[in-house]
Amino acid sequence: MMKGYACHLSVLALLAGTGLARAEDITIAVAGPMTGSVATIGEQLKNGAELAAQAINQSGGVNGKTVKIVIYDDACDPKQAVAVANRIVSDGIKFVDGHACSGSSIPASEVYAEADVLMMSPASSNPTMTDKAAEQGWSTIMRLYGRDDAQGKFIGPWIKQNYGTKKIGILHDKSAYGKGLADVVKASLNSAGIKEVLYEGINAGEKDYKAVVNRLKSQGVEFLYFGGYHTEAGLIMRQAADQGYKFQLMMGDSIATPEFGSVAGPAADGTLFTFPPDGRDSDAAKGALEQFQKIGFVPEGFTLFSYATIQAIAGGIAKAGSTDPKVVAKTLRGTNVDTVLGPVTFDEKGDIKDPKYNINVWKGGTYSKLTQ
Structure with a gap:
C-alpha cells in the first residue's frame, strides 16, 4: 500500500533547505501522505494548514512574524516518514503539523524529540505515540486529535x-x-x-x-x-x-x-x-469555511484538525512569547488556545483533553451524523 522512499518537497521546502527562508518567518512543516493510496488525507492537511496560515498572517501574524507553510510527503510510509523527519530537522524547521498515519508519526516522533522539534499530529490516534513520549520524557510530541x-x-x-x-x-x-x-x-x-x-x-x-x-x-x-x-x-x-x-x-x-x-x-x-463532531458546525469555523468556499475545497475529514493544529502552534508561540519548541509545548499544556474547533487544551502527555465522538453513516456518496 505504501511505496517509495523519495520525498516530494515543495519549492518552499527547497528554499528552507538552502537557507533562503526569511529569518523573521515562523516556518511550520506539514508532513503527511501527499501521494499514495491515502493522498486525500494529505490534501486535507495541506489545505487546512495553508488557509490557517493565511488567516493568521492577514491578522498580523504571530508576535509580528509571518507564518510560512512547507509541505513534505511521507506517503504514509514509516521509512519515508523518518527520512522526512530528518530532512525537516536538517532544514532547521522547529514546528511540525503532522504526521497523519500513526505508522508514520510514531517513528518520526523519535527524530523530532531528539532534535527538540515540536510535532503536533492532527490525525494520528495510536496511543503509543504520546505514551512513549511521556515515558521517555519527550515534551515536544503532541496531538490535536483523540486517541484510539x-x-x-x-x-x-x-x-x-x-x-x-x-x-x-x-x-x-x-x-x-x-x-x-x-x-x-x-x-x-x-x-x-x-x-x-x-x-x-x-x-x-x-x-x-x-x-x-x-x-x-x-x-x-x-x-x-x-x-x-x-x-x-x-x-x-x-x-x-x-x-x-x-x-x-x-x-x-x-x-x-x-x-x-x-x-x-x-x-x-x-x-x-x-x-469527532464536525467542526463545520462550530461558530468558530465560520471564517475558515468562507476561506475554503473561495478555493472550492470541501473541508472534510482532517482538514479542520490541520487548520486547528496551525492555530494551536501559533497560539502557543504567541502566549509563550518564544519560538523555543520546549517553551511552546510547556505553555500549551498550561493554557487554552482558540481554534476553529473551539478552545483546546492538552494534558501532560501532550494529548488533547476530553475528545468527543459522533457516529456517522455513509449514504449517496457522502456521510452525515447518524440520528437514531
Whole structure:
C-alpha cells in the first residue's frame, strides 16, 4: 500500500533547505501522505494548514512574524516518514503539523524529540505515540486529535447495545493505526462479554479481497469492524456486494473521505464510522469555511484538525512569547488556545483533553451524523 522512499518537497521546502527562508518567518512543516493510496488525507492537511496560515498572517501574524507553510510527503510510509523527519530537522524547521498515519508519526516522533522539534499530529490516534513520549520524557510530541483507546471505549458499548446479538467479525490491516484501533475495540467488546467469531489481519494494498469476503461469509459475519483505511474497506464492500453478501460495516475515522464512496460504490451506503463532531458546525469555523468556499475545497475529514493544529502552534508561540519548541509545548499544556474547533487544551502527555465522538453513516456518496 505504501511505496517509495523519495520525498516530494515543495519549492518552499527547497528554499528552507538552502537557507533562503526569511529569518523573521515562523516556518511550520506539514508532513503527511501527499501521494499514495491515502493522498486525500494529505490534501486535507495541506489545505487546512495553508488557509490557517493565511488567516493568521492577514491578522498580523504571530508576535509580528509571518507564518510560512512547507509541505513534505511521507506517503504514509514509516521509512519515508523518518527520512522526512530528518530532512525537516536538517532544514532547521522547529514546528511540525503532522504526521497523519500513526505508522508514520510514531517513528518520526523519535527524530523530532531528539532534535527538540515540536510535532503536533492532527490525525494520528495510536496511543503509543504520546505514551512513549511521556515515558521517555519527550515534551515536544503532541496531538490535536483523540486517541484510539478513547475512540474504542466510546464505540464498544454502542456496538454491544445495537449489534451485540449479531455475529461480529473484526479485521485490521496490520498497520499501527488499523490494528491498534481494532485491538481496542476487540478489548472493549470482550470485556463487555461479546466474543467475535473472527479476528484477522489482511494485507493492505491488494486489489482482490474475495478470499477475505469468503472467510467472512463462512463464519456468518453479520457485523464487521475493520481497522484500516478507505481503499481496502471500499474494495471489501464492493466485492462482497458482487457476491450478494451483505453485512454491517463499521470503521474508525479513516473513511471520512469521499474516496471511500468512489471505491465502494453503492455498497458504501449504510457504512458506519466514528469521527469527532464536525467542526463545520462550530461558530468558530465560520471564517475558515468562507476561506475554503473561495478555493472550492470541501473541508472534510482532517482538514479542520490541520487548520486547528496551525492555530494551536501559533497560539502557543504567541502566549509563550518564544519560538523555543520546549517553551511552546510547556505553555500549551498550561493554557487554552482558540481554534476553529473551539478552545483546546492538552494534558501532560501532550494529548488533547476530553475528545468527543459522533457516529456517522455513509449514504449517496457522502456521510452525515447518524440520528437514531
